[in-house]
Amino acid sequence: MSPINVLVDQCSGQWNRVLAINVSMRVAPGQLVAVIGEVGSGKSSLLSALLGEMHRLAGHCSVNSSVAYVPQVAWIQNSTLRANILFGRQFKRNFYNRVIRACALVLDLEILPAYDHTEIGEKGVNLSGGQKQRVSLARAVYSQADIFLLDDPLSAVDCHVGRQLFDDVIGPQGLLKHKVSYYGLTT
Structure with a gap:
Protein backbone atom coordinates (compact mmCIF):
# COMPACT_ATOMS: atom_id res chain seq x y z
CA MET A 1 0.00 0.00 0.00
CA SER A 66 6.62 19.40 1.64
CA VAL A 67 4.01 21.58 -0.07
CA ALA A 68 4.10 24.02 -2.99
CA TYR A 69 1.07 26.27 -3.46
CA VAL A 70 -0.01 28.12 -6.60
CA PRO A 71 -2.76 30.61 -5.71
CA GLN A 72 -5.49 31.84 -8.04
CA VAL A 73 -3.98 35.31 -8.00
CA ALA A 74 -0.30 34.98 -8.83
CA TRP A 75 2.26 37.17 -7.10
CA ILE A 76 5.79 38.14 -7.98
CA GLN A 77 8.62 39.76 -6.07
CA ASN A 78 10.36 42.90 -7.24
CA SER A 79 13.43 41.01 -8.47
CA THR A 80 14.67 39.19 -11.55
CA LEU A 81 12.46 36.64 -13.21
CA ARG A 82 15.01 33.95 -12.36
CA ALA A 83 15.02 34.93 -8.68
CA ASN A 84 11.21 34.73 -8.68
CA ILE A 85 11.40 31.15 -9.90
CA LEU A 86 14.35 30.00 -7.77
CA PHE A 87 12.92 31.67 -4.66
CA GLY A 88 16.21 31.24 -2.77
CA ARG A 89 16.94 27.73 -4.03
CA GLN A 90 20.18 26.71 -5.73
CA PHE A 91 20.28 27.20 -9.50
CA LYS A 92 20.33 23.87 -11.34
CA ARG A 93 20.60 24.76 -15.04
CA ASN A 94 19.19 21.55 -16.59
CA PHE A 95 16.19 21.31 -14.26
CA TYR A 96 15.59 25.07 -14.49
CA ASN A 97 15.50 24.84 -18.30
CA ARG A 98 13.05 21.91 -18.13
CA VAL A 99 10.78 23.93 -15.84
CA ILE A 100 10.97 27.01 -18.09
CA ARG A 101 10.00 24.93 -21.15
CA ALA A 102 7.23 23.04 -19.33
CA CYS A 103 5.75 26.28 -17.97
CA ALA A 104 5.68 27.84 -21.46
CA LEU A 105 8.05 30.68 -20.53
CA VAL A 106 10.70 30.35 -23.28
CA LEU A 107 9.08 32.80 -25.73
CA ASP A 108 8.41 35.28 -22.91
CA LEU A 109 12.05 35.17 -21.82
CA GLU A 110 13.28 35.70 -25.37
CA ILE A 111 11.50 39.08 -25.61
CA LEU A 112 12.70 40.35 -22.22
CA PRO A 113 15.71 42.71 -22.41
CA ALA A 114 17.96 40.58 -20.17
CA TYR A 115 16.28 37.18 -20.61
CA ASP A 116 15.68 35.73 -17.10
CA HIS A 117 17.93 38.36 -15.50
CA THR A 118 15.32 41.02 -16.32
CA GLU A 119 13.95 42.71 -13.24
CA ILE A 120 10.20 42.35 -12.95
CA GLY A 121 7.69 43.88 -10.58
CA GLU A 122 7.12 47.47 -9.48
CA LYS A 123 10.61 48.69 -10.39
CA GLY A 124 11.00 46.50 -13.48
CA VAL A 125 9.11 45.07 -16.42
CA ASN A 126 5.40 44.43 -15.90
CA LEU A 127 4.12 40.96 -16.70
CA SER A 128 0.64 40.02 -17.86
CA GLY A 129 -1.62 37.97 -15.60
CA GLY A 130 -0.89 34.84 -17.62
CA GLN A 131 2.87 35.43 -17.43
CA LYS A 132 2.67 35.94 -13.66
CA GLN A 133 0.67 32.73 -13.32
CA ARG A 134 3.24 30.77 -15.31
CA VAL A 135 6.07 32.23 -13.19
CA SER A 136 4.12 31.21 -10.08
CA LEU A 137 3.67 27.69 -11.44
CA ALA A 138 7.37 27.53 -12.39
CA ARG A 139 8.31 28.60 -8.84
CA ALA A 140 6.22 25.78 -7.40
CA VAL A 141 7.56 23.16 -9.82
CA TYR A 142 11.17 24.27 -9.26
CA SER A 143 10.69 23.80 -5.50
CA GLN A 144 10.45 20.04 -6.09
CA ALA A 145 7.95 19.74 -3.24
CA ASP A 146 6.12 16.45 -2.73
CA ILE A 147 2.62 17.94 -2.76
CA PHE A 148 1.35 20.61 -5.15
CA LEU A 149 -1.79 22.58 -4.35
CA LEU A 150 -2.89 24.35 -7.53
CA ASP A 151 -5.81 26.76 -7.23
CA ASP A 152 -7.12 27.09 -10.80
CA PRO A 153 -3.65 27.84 -12.23
CA LEU A 154 -4.83 27.81 -15.84
CA SER A 155 -7.52 30.47 -15.45
CA ALA A 156 -5.23 33.33 -16.54
CA VAL A 157 -3.81 31.64 -19.67
CA ASP A 158 -5.31 30.99 -23.09
CA CYS A 159 -6.46 27.52 -24.07
CA HIS A 160 -3.38 26.38 -26.06
CA VAL A 161 -0.99 27.50 -23.28
CA GLY A 162 -3.30 25.85 -20.74
CA ARG A 163 -3.12 22.61 -22.71
CA GLN A 164 0.69 22.76 -22.76
CA LEU A 165 0.80 23.42 -19.01
CA PHE A 166 -1.51 20.50 -18.34
CA ASP A 167 0.43 18.15 -20.62
CA ASP A 168 3.94 19.21 -19.56
CA VAL A 169 3.39 20.00 -15.85
CA ILE A 170 0.13 18.81 -14.26
CA GLY A 171 -1.00 15.81 -16.29
CA PRO A 172 0.03 12.15 -16.21
CA GLN A 173 3.11 12.76 -18.41
CA GLY A 174 4.06 16.11 -16.85
CA LEU A 175 6.81 17.09 -14.44
CA LEU A 176 4.50 16.45 -11.47
CA LYS A 177 3.51 12.90 -12.51
CA HIS A 178 5.11 11.30 -9.42
CA LYS A 179 3.86 13.96 -7.01
CA VAL A 180 0.58 14.51 -5.22
CA SER A 181 -1.29 17.24 -7.06
CA TYR A 182 -4.54 18.88 -6.02
CA TYR A 183 -6.00 20.88 -8.88
CA GLY A 184 -9.01 23.11 -8.31
CA LEU A 185 -10.85 24.03 -11.50
CA THR A 186 -13.77 26.42 -11.88
CA THR A 187 -16.57 25.35 -14.20
Whole structure:
Protein backbone atom coordinates (compact mmCIF):
# COMPACT_ATOMS: atom_id res chain seq x y z
CA MET A 1 0.00 0.00 0.00
CA SER A 2 1.31 3.47 -0.91
CA PRO A 3 2.02 5.97 1.86
CA ILE A 4 -0.62 8.63 2.37
CA ASN A 5 0.63 12.19 1.84
CA VAL A 6 -2.69 13.96 2.31
CA LEU A 7 -5.39 12.80 4.70
CA VAL A 8 -8.68 14.55 5.28
CA ASP A 9 -11.05 12.62 7.53
CA GLN A 10 -14.56 13.98 8.09
CA CYS A 11 -13.13 17.47 8.28
CA SER A 12 -15.45 20.42 8.77
CA GLY A 13 -14.12 23.94 8.71
CA GLN A 14 -15.08 27.56 8.57
CA TRP A 15 -13.56 30.33 6.48
CA ASN A 16 -15.18 33.77 6.53
CA ARG A 17 -18.64 32.26 7.08
CA VAL A 18 -18.07 29.62 4.38
CA LEU A 19 -18.55 26.19 5.86
CA ALA A 20 -17.04 23.02 4.40
CA ILE A 21 -18.85 20.06 5.91
CA ASN A 22 -17.67 16.48 6.36
CA VAL A 23 -15.00 16.28 3.63
CA SER A 24 -12.90 13.10 3.46
CA MET A 25 -10.12 12.04 1.09
CA ARG A 26 -6.85 10.11 1.09
CA VAL A 27 -4.23 10.95 -1.50
CA ALA A 28 -1.07 8.95 -2.17
CA PRO A 29 2.06 9.94 -4.13
CA GLY A 30 1.54 10.09 -7.88
CA GLN A 31 -2.16 10.91 -7.64
CA LEU A 32 -3.77 13.91 -9.29
CA VAL A 33 -6.94 15.07 -7.54
CA ALA A 34 -9.10 17.48 -9.54
CA VAL A 35 -11.89 19.25 -7.68
CA ILE A 36 -14.24 20.86 -10.15
CA GLY A 37 -17.01 23.24 -9.22
CA GLU A 38 -18.65 26.59 -9.65
CA VAL A 39 -17.29 29.83 -8.25
CA GLY A 40 -17.87 29.83 -4.48
CA SER A 41 -18.32 26.07 -4.19
CA GLY A 42 -15.43 25.60 -1.73
CA LYS A 43 -12.45 24.56 -3.87
CA SER A 44 -10.18 27.26 -2.46
CA SER A 45 -11.55 26.63 1.03
CA LEU A 46 -10.44 23.01 0.79
CA LEU A 47 -6.95 24.23 -0.14
CA SER A 48 -7.04 26.60 2.83
CA ALA A 49 -7.89 23.66 5.09
CA LEU A 50 -4.97 21.66 3.67
CA LEU A 51 -2.66 24.64 4.27
CA GLY A 52 -3.90 24.99 7.85
CA GLU A 53 -5.46 28.40 7.17
CA MET A 54 -9.07 27.44 7.81
CA HIS A 55 -10.57 27.19 11.27
CA ARG A 56 -11.30 23.47 11.69
CA LEU A 57 -14.53 22.75 13.52
CA ALA A 58 -14.24 18.93 13.54
CA GLY A 59 -12.34 16.01 12.07
CA HIS A 60 -8.73 15.68 11.02
CA CYS A 61 -6.68 17.17 8.18
CA SER A 62 -2.97 16.47 7.65
CA VAL A 63 -0.38 16.98 4.96
CA ASN A 64 2.65 14.78 5.58
CA SER A 65 5.28 16.24 3.29
CA SER A 66 6.62 19.40 1.64
CA VAL A 67 4.01 21.58 -0.07
CA ALA A 68 4.10 24.02 -2.99
CA TYR A 69 1.07 26.27 -3.46
CA VAL A 70 -0.01 28.12 -6.60
CA PRO A 71 -2.76 30.61 -5.71
CA GLN A 72 -5.49 31.84 -8.04
CA VAL A 73 -3.98 35.31 -8.00
CA ALA A 74 -0.30 34.98 -8.83
CA TRP A 75 2.26 37.17 -7.10
CA ILE A 76 5.79 38.14 -7.98
CA GLN A 77 8.62 39.76 -6.07
CA ASN A 78 10.36 42.90 -7.24
CA SER A 79 13.43 41.01 -8.47
CA THR A 80 14.67 39.19 -11.55
CA LEU A 81 12.46 36.64 -13.21
CA ARG A 82 15.01 33.95 -12.36
CA ALA A 83 15.02 34.93 -8.68
CA ASN A 84 11.21 34.73 -8.68
CA ILE A 85 11.40 31.15 -9.90
CA LEU A 86 14.35 30.00 -7.77
CA PHE A 87 12.92 31.67 -4.66
CA GLY A 88 16.21 31.24 -2.77
CA ARG A 89 16.94 27.73 -4.03
CA GLN A 90 20.18 26.71 -5.73
CA PHE A 91 20.28 27.20 -9.50
CA LYS A 92 20.33 23.87 -11.34
CA ARG A 93 20.60 24.76 -15.04
CA ASN A 94 19.19 21.55 -16.59
CA PHE A 95 16.19 21.31 -14.26
CA TYR A 96 15.59 25.07 -14.49
CA ASN A 97 15.50 24.84 -18.30
CA ARG A 98 13.05 21.91 -18.13
CA VAL A 99 10.78 23.93 -15.84
CA ILE A 100 10.97 27.01 -18.09
CA ARG A 101 10.00 24.93 -21.15
CA ALA A 102 7.23 23.04 -19.33
CA CYS A 103 5.75 26.28 -17.97
CA ALA A 104 5.68 27.84 -21.46
CA LEU A 105 8.05 30.68 -20.53
CA VAL A 106 10.70 30.35 -23.28
CA LEU A 107 9.08 32.80 -25.73
CA ASP A 108 8.41 35.28 -22.91
CA LEU A 109 12.05 35.17 -21.82
CA GLU A 110 13.28 35.70 -25.37
CA ILE A 111 11.50 39.08 -25.61
CA LEU A 112 12.70 40.35 -22.22
CA PRO A 113 15.71 42.71 -22.41
CA ALA A 114 17.96 40.58 -20.17
CA TYR A 115 16.28 37.18 -20.61
CA ASP A 116 15.68 35.73 -17.10
CA HIS A 117 17.93 38.36 -15.50
CA THR A 118 15.32 41.02 -16.32
CA GLU A 119 13.95 42.71 -13.24
CA ILE A 120 10.20 42.35 -12.95
CA GLY A 121 7.69 43.88 -10.58
CA GLU A 122 7.12 47.47 -9.48
CA LYS A 123 10.61 48.69 -10.39
CA GLY A 124 11.00 46.50 -13.48
CA VAL A 125 9.11 45.07 -16.42
CA ASN A 126 5.40 44.43 -15.90
CA LEU A 127 4.12 40.96 -16.70
CA SER A 128 0.64 40.02 -17.86
CA GLY A 129 -1.62 37.97 -15.60
CA GLY A 130 -0.89 34.84 -17.62
CA GLN A 131 2.87 35.43 -17.43
CA LYS A 132 2.67 35.94 -13.66
CA GLN A 133 0.67 32.73 -13.32
CA ARG A 134 3.24 30.77 -15.31
CA VAL A 135 6.07 32.23 -13.19
CA SER A 136 4.12 31.21 -10.08
CA LEU A 137 3.67 27.69 -11.44
CA ALA A 138 7.37 27.53 -12.39
CA ARG A 139 8.31 28.60 -8.84
CA ALA A 140 6.22 25.78 -7.40
CA VAL A 141 7.56 23.16 -9.82
CA TYR A 142 11.17 24.27 -9.26
CA SER A 143 10.69 23.80 -5.50
CA GLN A 144 10.45 20.04 -6.09
CA ALA A 145 7.95 19.74 -3.24
CA ASP A 146 6.12 16.45 -2.73
CA ILE A 147 2.62 17.94 -2.76
CA PHE A 148 1.35 20.61 -5.15
CA LEU A 149 -1.79 22.58 -4.35
CA LEU A 150 -2.89 24.35 -7.53
CA ASP A 151 -5.81 26.76 -7.23
CA ASP A 152 -7.12 27.09 -10.80
CA PRO A 153 -3.65 27.84 -12.23
CA LEU A 154 -4.83 27.81 -15.84
CA SER A 155 -7.52 30.47 -15.45
CA ALA A 156 -5.23 33.33 -16.54
CA VAL A 157 -3.81 31.64 -19.67
CA ASP A 158 -5.31 30.99 -23.09
CA CYS A 159 -6.46 27.52 -24.07
CA HIS A 160 -3.38 26.38 -26.06
CA VAL A 161 -0.99 27.50 -23.28
CA GLY A 162 -3.30 25.85 -20.74
CA ARG A 163 -3.12 22.61 -22.71
CA GLN A 164 0.69 22.76 -22.76
CA LEU A 165 0.80 23.42 -19.01
CA PHE A 166 -1.51 20.50 -18.34
CA ASP A 167 0.43 18.15 -20.62
CA ASP A 168 3.94 19.21 -19.56
CA VAL A 169 3.39 20.00 -15.85
CA ILE A 170 0.13 18.81 -14.26
CA GLY A 171 -1.00 15.81 -16.29
CA PRO A 172 0.03 12.15 -16.21
CA GLN A 173 3.11 12.76 -18.41
CA GLY A 174 4.06 16.11 -16.85
CA LEU A 175 6.81 17.09 -14.44
CA LEU A 176 4.50 16.45 -11.47
CA LYS A 177 3.51 12.90 -12.51
CA HIS A 178 5.11 11.30 -9.42
CA LYS A 179 3.86 13.96 -7.01
CA VAL A 180 0.58 14.51 -5.22
CA SER A 181 -1.29 17.24 -7.06
CA TYR A 182 -4.54 18.88 -6.02
CA TYR A 183 -6.00 20.88 -8.88
CA GLY A 184 -9.01 23.11 -8.31
CA LEU A 185 -10.85 24.03 -11.50
CA THR A 186 -13.77 26.42 -11.88
CA THR A 187 -16.57 25.35 -14.20
